[in-house]
Amino acid sequence: MFSIDPAVFRPDAVSAETRALNADIIQKLAAGPDPWTFTPAEIRARRAAGRGPFPLAPRSDHARTLTIDGPAGPLDLRLIAPDQPRGVYLHMHGGGWTVGTAADQDPRLERLAENCGLACLSIEYRLAPEHPYPAGPDDCEAAALWLAQNAKSEFGTDQLMIGGESAGAHLSVVTLLRLRDRHGLTPFSKANLVAGCYDMAMTPSARTFGDEPLILRTKDIRNFRRCFVGDDADYTDPDISPIHADLTGLPLALFSIGTRDALLDDSLFMAQRWLTAGNATEIAVFPGGPHVFQGFDCALAEESLTRMDAFLGAED
Numbered sequence: 001m002f003s004i005d006p007a008v009f010r011p012d013a014v015s016a017e018t019r020a021l022n023a024d025i026i027q028k029l030a031a032g033p034d035p036w037t038f039t040p041a042e043i044r045a046r047r048a049a050g051r052g053p054f055p056l057a058p059r060s061d062h063a064r065t066l067t068i069d070g071p072a073g074p075l076d077l078r079l080i081a082p083d084q085p086r087g088v089y090l091h092m093h094g095g096g097w098t099v100g101t102a103a104d105q106d107p108r109l110e111r112l113a114e115n116c117g118l119a120c121l122s123i124e125y126r127l128a129p130e131h132p133y134p135a136g137p138d139d140c141e142a143a144a145l146w147l148a149q150n151a152k153s154e155f156g157t158d159q160l161m162i163g164g165e166s167a168g169a170h171l172s173v174v175t176l177l178r179l180r181d182r183h184g185l186t187p188f189s190k191a192n193l194v195a196g197c198y199d200m201a202m203t204p205s206a207r208t209f210g211d212e213p214l215i216l217r218t219k220d221i222r223n224f225r226r227c228f229v230g231d232d233a234d235y236t237d238p239d240i241s242p243i244h245a246d247l248t249g250l251p252l253a254l255f256s257i258g259t260r261d262a263l264l265d266d267s268l269f270m271a272q273r274w275l276t277a278g279n280a281t282e283i284a285v286f287p288g289g290p291h292v293f294q295g296f297d298c299a300l301a302e303e304s305l306t307r308m309d310a311f312l313g314a315e316d
Contacts, residue, residue: 002271002283009259014288018300022214022260022290028053029213036223040098040129047099057295060106062113068146071138072126078102080109081119087159088151089312090144090188091122092175094166094195094292096224097136098128105165108294111305116313119155121147125171129227133240136167136228140175141182148179148187161190161312162251165292166216166263167224169196173242173270176250189316191253192308195263195292196270198243200225201235203265215291216262243270247277254282254311256304258289282311 007013032053035043050056066077089112093100102122109120125139144162152158164172172191179185197206202221209218229240238245243266253274257267267283275281284307286293286300294301 002275002281004268004283004285008285008287010287014259015299017298018288018293021293021296021298021300022288025215025290025296026213029215036219040127040227044099044127057104057107059103060110062110063103063106066121068143070142072131072135075139075142076102076124077143078106078122078124079119080106080113081155082113082117084117085113085119085155085157086117087119087157087161088147088155089116089118089120089192090147090160090162090172090175091120092125092140092162092164092168092171093122094164094168095127096220097133097167097171097228098224100127100167108305112309112312115309118161118312119157132227133229133233137171137174137178137239140171141178144175144179144187145183145185148185151187158187159316160188161192162188163190163192163194163312164196165194165294167197167228169193170198170242172196173198173245173250174239177238177242177245177247180249186249186251188251190312191251192256192312193253193267193270194256194294194308195258195261196255196266197221197263198241198266198270199235200229200233200241203263203269205265206262209262214260218262221262243273247274247279250274250277250279252280252282254284254308256284256286256294256308258286258291258293258300260288261291261293263291 067074102124123143126135255267255271271283
C-alpha cells in the first residue's frame, strides 16, 4: 500500500530551484503566442522547426525504426536498445493525443536502455484531430499485441513493461485494458505512468487549474480533449476515461506526478482505484513539479527519473 506525506503539498516543500524553474516556464510561455491561435498541424510544424518556447530534445544516434502492420497501414516503432536487453519497455509519447513524436523522449529512453538494460520501443501512433479516437489507441493496441507475440524472437526476452507521459500514460492504461479484455492477455509486468489524464470529464484539479501558463492549463486540457474525442463523447466510457474501468488484474504501477500539475488529481485518484482493484501500486508525488517536469534539467527531474530507473530496473 502506498502512503503520501501531506508535507509534499505544502508551499514550503517546494525548493528554490523548482520555484525558479516554474517562474521561468511561466515567463516564457506568457511571452509567446497562445498555441491555440495555430492549428494542431501548425503547432507540430513550429515545434519541428524549433520555434516552440523550449528546445527540442536531442535525437539519439542509436535509434532505429521498426515497422509493423498497423490497423491503418504501416506503423513505426522507434527502437533504442542495448545489445542484450533484459526486458522491453513499450512507450507512448505525450502531447495531448494531438502533438508530439516518438523521438521526443529519446534522452529518457536512452537512459533506460543504459541504466535498466531495456529495449525501448516508442510508438509513432496517429494523432488527432486528423486521426481522432480511436485511431491512437488502436495503434497502441496493435503495437502491444505485436510485442506480446514477438518479444522473445525479436529481443530474446519476454519481460515486458509499458508506460508513457501525459496522453501516453492514458494510452498505456487503455492498452493494458484492451489487451486484457479483447485478447485475454496480461503480458506486461510493470506500468510506468507519468502525469496521466485518466478522466475526460476532468478531475477537480484539471477543472480549477485556470490560465496560469505552467505547461498545461485547463483550456489546454479541454482543447486537447476536443481534438481527441470531441465535445459529445461519453466521457464515462472506460476506453476513453480509464478511471471508470474495471482495473482488476493489472500490473504493478508507479504513478509519478508533481503538485503543480493540472492533472494532479488524475494520478491521485487513479492510483487509489488501482490499489483498491487489488493491484500493487506505488505513487511518487514531487513538490512544486509542473506537468511532465521530468523533461527539464533540474534536481526534481533527476529525483523522479532515478525513482523510475529503480522501478523499471528492479527484478520482477
